[in-house]
Amino acid sequence: MEQTNFQLKKQDAQTHEWDTRLHHATKATREDWIGRGISYFCIGIIILVVASMLWFITSKGIATFTQNHVSLWKFLSGTDWAPDQGKIGALPMILGSFAVTFAAAIVATPFAVGTAIFMTEISPNRGRKFLQPVIELLVGIPSVVYGFIGLAVIVPFMRHLVGGSGFGIISATFVLFVMVLPTITSMTVDSLRAVPRYYKEASLALGATRWQTVSRVILRSATSGILTAVIFGMARAFGEALAVQMVIGNAAVMPKNLISPASTLTSQLTTGIGDTIDGTLPNNALWSLALILLLMSLFFNALVRVIAKRGQLKHER
Amino acid sequence: MLKEYSYEETAVQTFDDKMPLAMRTENMQVFYGNNHALFDANLAFPKNQITALIGASGSGKSTYLRSLNRMNDGIATVTGRIWYHGVNVNEPGVNIYEIRRHIGMVFQRPNPFAKSIRENIVYALRANGIKKKDELAKRVEQSLKGAALWDEVKDNLDKSALSLSGGQQQRLCIARSIAMAPDVLLLDEPCSALDPISTVKVEETLLELQKKYTIIIVTHNMQQASRISSQCAFFHLGHIMEYAPTGTMFSNPQIPVTQDYISGSFG
Structure with a gap:
């Protein structure tokens, strides 16, 4: 009984060690995150620019019809x-x-x-x-x-x-x-x-x-x-x-x-x-x-x- | 390790005057730029027989085949003489379109056009000046029957050719070639992209077609060569090493290089 417990403890310790080793961040995972961050940032900016341009032109463009009441x-x-x-x-x-x-x-x-x-x-x-x-x-x-x-x-x-x-x-x-x-x-x-x-x-x-x-x-x-x-x-x-x-x-x-x-x-x-x-x-x-x-x-x-x-x-x- | 074989020791059969020949090449050389790909090719093809060209990859057998109907024009330099009906067709003044009409070709990869089954065959006929509707319909049926495809497609002639299976596509390509009633049919590894059952169908088709046409087929597959061909030529590194009746070639090859190739020592 004593022995088994000891073995289990030892196993737990090993599992724990592997657990941290397999989960902790390395240079590779950090690079991954940075790379992903940069590309999401860029695409976000582009989407923002395009969307606001569309919105801007549309809102200005329909003002003729909504504010000045010209018929389309x-x-x-x-x-x-x-x-x-x-x-x-x-x-x-x-x-x-x-x-x-x-x-x-x-x-x-x-x-x-x-x-x-x-x-x-x-x-x-x-x-x-x-x-x-x-x-x-x-x-x-x-x-x-x-x-x-x-x-x-x-x-x-x-x-x-x-x-x-x-x-x-x-x-x-x-x-x-x-x-x-x-x-x-x-x-x-x-x-x-x-x-x-x-x-x-x-x-x-x-x-x-x-x-x-x-x-x-x-x-x-x-x-x-x-x-x-x-x-x-x-x-x-x-x-x-x-x-x-x-x-x-x-x-x-x-x-x-x-x-x-x-x-x-x-x-x-x-x-x-x-x-x-x-x-x-x-x-x-x-x-x-x-x-x-x-x-x-x-x-x-x-x-x-x-x-x-x-x-x-x-x-x- | 590939052994060195002497190119001096060859065993190429010739035919006497009684044998009717479909075509013959004399001292044909092929160059890709400075690369000499085919040396002194002398072969004669008996009428209404299937001749197989065998050899390892890069042995020059496809190059040889493609030169026969001038498909290498603009790709390679072909010298020497290609005799067809007593005319040397490897000359500048010769009408290449007429040659290709009489010497049809089927390629390794089935290459039907992205058109309907009927249009694939009609294209070839129109290209050669046949325009009458009933004549076109007749030829479509004849050639599809000749390629043993008619029963499978007769109700769907307007379906896209690309919807057919690989084997059916290849038989459509054969049908397209024989629609113009050529003399000679060149086939460049027609079954290498096909499954065994489609291969059997194409082979049966070819055995039937040899009654009307002279067939020259390049194949990787020695069993295929022995199953369907009457004559067999063995190419090695741009040289034709042995040319003999197929039975003789496989049971009693004359020179070491052929023996080694047929017994599977290389290739």
Whole structure:
């Protein structure tokens, strides 16, 4: 009895020793905690910033409707924009934004896809060595430079070509075309490179030509990636302010044609934001424009996610 | 430890004029950049027989096979002559699309397109200029029957090809190749990604297909070679060491390296 007790005590002591040894903090566990702490802190800050921005823009943006009692429908469908006289029809800017965005995407996509096919299928070596850096450079040029070139080259060119002032949707389209082209191209290149090599081999081994292989197999299986690229390009075009403002003419009137001055949501924001007083209708109306921009970019993001998901489903095997 | 074998001592059979041949290579060399991957490949393939190419990994058997229908274009440099219907098809002026139409290929990994079963076959036919609807439908049925897949998929032709099992996908790839009525069918380890039951089905399909086509198959699996092939060529480190009727090769290999490989000393 005595002996067993002694043994138990000894065992207890050993268990206790192991217990502390296995539970006490070491350098490794402390590092773990610190690392986790830092990343939680960072992500917390980011979430805070994003959430407060969303809240800020939303609360400011809806003030037009809650405080100034403008009807949402009138805001979206009205064609007169004169906030200091109480007229805040945003349709001209909404139309202008969509017009330049879609026009730029439509013009840029064929060029981008063609360039991407050249870089991946026709001349992969030259594509990687020469074109890749050029495109990366084009992505990095500040938008004010693009706008300046547009102002100095494209606007006078359009003036000579079709008359008028040269400012307008078509000039903005040209500038945006150059700006979104590298975005769409480089993302399309990525999605073409991601097409499995065995698809290409399967097609070639069946006697299909290079053109048939590219158009019916490679482009087909890269469709979701290419669509994503185009939407990213459109998001960039939709949100571009400075370069567009420099060439579009900034007349808040309904766009009648492609060559008369018009304006977009972004260009109206940058033009008007300095002239308004916080809390007044003209200021609130600009925030409402910003809210539309925000909602549109959320929409573009959602669209990209939906497309990516559908693309994934297609490739599951 | 791999023994050194002399490359001088080879036992490659040739055929006399009475044997009808589907194709033949003469002094074929293959280079990947500066790397000489295949040396002096001289093989002839009798019509309507299955020829197996065996050998360890890296022995050059897949490289050889891929050169036969010019799939190595742009990947490797292939010199020497590839005779097909009396024409050297390893020349710049030759239309590679025509060659691949007559010399079909099935790959190691089943690679159907992410399209429906029907579209997978129709793609090949359209690529070769067949557009009439009834002709397309007829060919789809014929080729799926030829690949012994028809009974399993005839009610689901519009289902995605990727929903098929691995063995069915591989037979679909075979069906896709024979839809264009090729002369020669090249198969690059078609069963290595398949389970034993699917493998049996593919092998049965091939035995049936040899009545109409000449089949050249690369395989890792010596039992498979002995089960289905009539002729067998053994590759070792880029050299063709022995080429003989399959029965002879497995019961009475002529040179030490083949003996060692077949008895399982390496590989």
